[in-house]
Amino acid sequence: MTSGTPPALAALGASSQRAARLLAGATSHAKNQALVLAAEMLVERAGEILDANGRDLQGAEAAGATPTQIDRLRLDPARIESMASGLTEVAALADPVGEVVEGWVRPNGLRVERVRVPLGVVGIIYENRPNVTSDAAALCLKSSNAVMLRGSSTAIESNRAIVGVLRAAVAGAGLPSDAICLVDDTSRQGALAFMRMSGVIDCLIPRGGAELVASVRENATVPTVIDGDGNCHVYVDASADLDMALDIVVNAKTQRPGVCNAAETLLVHAGVAEEFLPRAQAAMPGVELVGDEGARRVLPDIAPASEEDFATEFLAPKLALAVVDSIDAAIDHIQRFGSGHSEAIVTHDLMAADQFCAEVDAAAVLVNASTRFVDGGELGLGAEIGISTQKLHARGPMGLRELTCTKFVVRGTGQVRQ
Secondary structure (H helix, E strand, O other), X not given: OOOOOOHHHHHHHHHHHHHHHXXXXXXXXXXXXXXXXXXXXXHHOHHHHHHHHHHHHHHHHHOOOOHHHHHHHOOOHHHHHHHHHHHHHHHHOOOOOOOEEEEEEOOOOOEEEEEEEEOOEEEEEEOOOOHHHHHXXXXXXXXXXXXXXXXXXXXXXXXXXXXXXHHHHHHHOOOOHHHEEEOOOOOHHHXXXXXXXXXXXXXXXXXXXXXXXXXXXXHOOOOEOOEOOOOEEEEEXXXXXXXXXXXXXXXHHHOOOOOOOOEEEEEEEHHHHHHHXXXXXXXXXXXXXXXXXXXXXXXXXXXXXXXXXXXXXXXXXXXXXXXXXXXXXXXXXXXXXXXXXXXXXEOOOHHHHHXXXXXXXXXXXXXXXXXXXXXXXXXXXXXXXXXXXXXXXXXXXXXXXXXXXXXEEEEOOOOXXX
């Protein structure tokens, strides 16, 4: 840890380290008990959490937050129920800690195993989404990691209420309540100090916009796993079932536009553009469409799309359109503008599907399915801690296994090296 770490943050880090050591030996039963109890308490104390969230919403609206930011911040009974469900789902998952990944016996009799172990102290820095508080805490607890949560000032009241519930549940299960800690300092200086807690934070995961991720890349002195931008594409191939394609495109763009796995660009093969683009426009009346020359020949009333549009994660009801002459052109477009998050093809051509899966460089590729499925819960991982667009350690939705590493355990009977 740097000498400039504020005393309160340093004390919180020390508490997290002590908790991480105790968690490393915690039983699956105790961790599951804490998660189930936390789920029950979230529902029981929903009124308290919603009151806190209401104070945050008032402050955000007064500060001029955008509709997307308000949506991410807002909690309601259904979202709290969903948070509780996420906790119980994680409790039901297999515990990765202690899993023997592989093992062998050497000619000298040494028994060698690679065993899955927790990372230690995980730091999460995130914006505007109080549901991340419970999701991240659940996954860290189940994988025997202590977690330090540093949310935004916009959500501080909600986060305090949620963390209060979670800490009470952890203590109720006989585990150290400091397994889950909230960093109260939401200043920029506090954020920089948090990113530089070398020797305390074993892995830092940012969840937020491009500005936050850029700040972490520039300032962090601890290992990071980047939850990157989601400039996602749907490509409608020449052989696509256009009814299926329409359902997928509408879902990928409109089901929840303000999240990282929403589609931001629609690529359509020239052979079906005349038929498909007018149908897509009619099916999404609330979505602003911008397009390249090919798209505007079919839809002359839409505005032109710039290169910046094709490179932008809108997180809003806006969609860029491009007409391509081949699957190769579609893949070229994705490789040029995509962020490596989630890319989908709609096709009945098996060779086209295989080529797309092989050549598109992204954390997730989908065939005949919406990009909205790239989510830990939807893919069976339980609540996710983020979606990594990196290629080292973790890529794609990060669940329990991605919050562990391995160590070698070597057992002998007195062997010495000659």
